[in-house]
Amino acid sequence: MTMSAVAQEAMAALSLGVFVRAFELLLGWSLLLQTLEQWHIQRLDRVSDWSVQRQEVPTQPTGLLALTDALFARPGPYLAMLGLRGGLAVLLMAGLLPAAGAVALFAIALLLLLRWRGAFNGGSDFMTLAGLTGLLIAHTWGAWAGMAEGWRAGLWYVALQSITSYFVSGWVKFSRAEWRSGAALPLFLDTGVYGPLAPDSVFRRPAVARLASWSFTLWEGCAPLVLLDPRIAALFCTVAALFHFLVFWFFGLNRFFWAWVATFPAVMYAAWA
Amino acid sequence: MSHTTLLTITLLLFGAYFAWLAWAMRHRTRVLQGRWWFFLRAFFPNWKFYHAVGRPPRLHVRGQQASGEWTDWQLVYPRSQRALWHLFHNAPVNLALNHQNLVDHLAADINDLPEGGDIQASVTYPLVARLARLALPSEGAPYQAYQFELRLASPRGEAPERMLQSPVLAA
Numbered sequence: 001m002t003m004s005a006v007a008q009e010a011m012a013a014l015s016l017g018v019f020v021r022a023f024e025l026l027l028g029w030s031l032l033l034q035t036l037e038q039w040h041i042q043r044l045d046r047v048s049d050w051s052v053q054r055q056e057v058p059t060q061p062t063g064l065l066a067l068t069d070a071l072f073a074r075p076g077p078y079l080a081m082l083g084l085r086g087g088l089a090v091l092l093m094a095g096l097l098p099a100a101g102a103v104a105l106f107a108i109a110l111l112l113l114l115r116w117r118g119a120f121n122g123g124s125d126f127m128t129l130a131g132l133t134g135l136l137i138a139h140t141w142g143a144w145a146g147m148a149e150g151w152r153a154g155l156w157y158v159a160l161q162s163i164t165s166y167f168v169s170g171w172v173k174f175s176r177a178e179w180r181s182g183a184a185l186p187l188f189l190d191t192g193v194y195g196p197l198a199p200d201s202v203f204r205r206p207a208v209a210r211l212a213s214w215s216f217t218l219w220e221g222c223a224p225l226v227l228l229d230p231r232i233a234a235l236f237c238t239v240a241a242l243f244h245f246l247v248f249w250f251f252g253l254n255r256f257f258w259a260w261v262a263t264f265p266a267v268m269y270a271a272w273a
Numbered sequence: 274m275s276h277t278t279l280l281t282i283t284l285l286l287f288g289a290y291f292a293w294l295a296w297a298m299r300h301r302t303r304v305l306q307g308r309w310w311f312f313l314r315a316f317f318p319n320w321k322f323y324h325a326v327g328r329p330p331r332l333h334v335r336g337q338q339a340s341g342e343w344t345d346w347q348l349v350y351p352r353s354q355r356a357l358w359h360l361f362h363n364a365p366v367n368l369a370l371n372h373q374n375l376v377d378h379l380a381a382d383i384n385d386l387p388e389g390g391d392i393q394a395s396v397t398y399p400l401v402a403r404l405a406r407l408a409l410p411s412e413g414a415p416y417q418a419y420q421f422e423l424r425l426a427s428p429r430g431e432a433p434e435r436m437l438q439s440p441v442l443a444a
Contacts, residue, residue, distance in 0.1 A: 047372055049403065058308045168320040188323045248360055
């Protein structure tokens with residue numbers, strides 16, 4: 001049997017349930033890591049000040065300000081909310097999360113947006129929210145149309161958000177002269193939290209920087225091609241995992257790594273479906 | 274409807290969606306403003322990461338010691354030692370990146386300030402002031418006062434441009 005035939009047979013053996021379990025495991029893991037970090041950050045952060053931040057919380061709907069005051073003015077209720085989130089993340093990983101748990105995770109995500117002024121770490125929050133929205137769609141639509149239909153809709157939503165993120169990120173960079181020349185790469189790597197780059201880093205060589213820039217901007221821009229074939233999707237996700245690891249390695253963005261990896265089962269499902 | 278027709282329609286719809294995205298990237302779109310848009314912007318991500326080099330804002334701080342002498346201006350910017358286990362837990366770095374986002378927010382708030390507006394009345398300003406105060410080096414302590422500046426740096430080595438200088442603040 002050829003490798004291609006083996007791959008095709010393996011793909012045929014997959015079912016919606018496999019993608020759902022993989023998605024639940026990875027999203028739950030990502031949420032759990034983020035929650036443990038937030039718990040630690042509560043002790044570290046001496047800059048946030050709810051008495052200042054509350055001034056920009058919308059006064060409508062009525063009761064929102066009182067709710068956020070109750071949750072964020074003192075550490076106890078906030079930590080209890082994080083504890084609940086961590087518990088729900090474990091249930092999600094175990095495949096035991098009820099629909100009410102999906103609603104609660106989504107609601108906590110909204111409250112965290114208010115606590116952290118719209119985002120704690122930008123893109124990773126956005127993709128985590130996309131995952132949680134997919135989870136919410138799966139459970140709410142599933143309650144009405146059956147869980148299989150719900151999960152199909154939820155996974156497609158997550159897959160589309162994930163593919164869109166690569167597509168936009170790639171082509172926006174590709175439209176910039178400084179990325180096409182490779183000049184932008186060492187400039188950004190110098191700003192990384194683990195930077196600056198060593199003076200003799202290979203990324204300071206213009207040819208290497210240009211090759212690396214073209215490689216990953218074109219690769220990102222071609223993300224929609226994953227929908228054509230599950231093998232392309234598998235290859236894309238493998239390269240993406242390596243790409244996100246490198247982003248972590250240079251910029252310290254560990255949350256990005258897990259937030260995007262959690263969407264890969266949805267991307268694979270979209271290609272498989 | 275046959276499976277092939279359905280597949281063709283689906284692929285055409287996806288093609289149209291990504292073509293529309295490509296068009297939208299090349300055209301200026303309306304900026305939505307308001308408190309709810311600010312808090313819920315995560316639902317409408319633009320997915321543009323590190324796309325333009327530009328002139329990023331950087332926070333600088335100096336402190337006035339008990340003797341009345343001022344320290345030199347110090348750059349406040351997150352740097353850390355890399356470790357593989359940070360892939361699983363990286364709270365101090367993520368908090369530092371969040372604080373750098375505050376600096377970016379302050380620059381954006383200054384740019385969006387209406388004519389005659391006061392940046393000190395914004396929510397971001399006192400938070401950045403706290404960040405600056407906490408960033409004063411411990412070896413010069415105690416401080417009686419401090420001051421911070423927001424400067425637009427140049428990754429290409431041009432001279433930085435001062436965007437904001439705070440008044441002298443009690444430490």
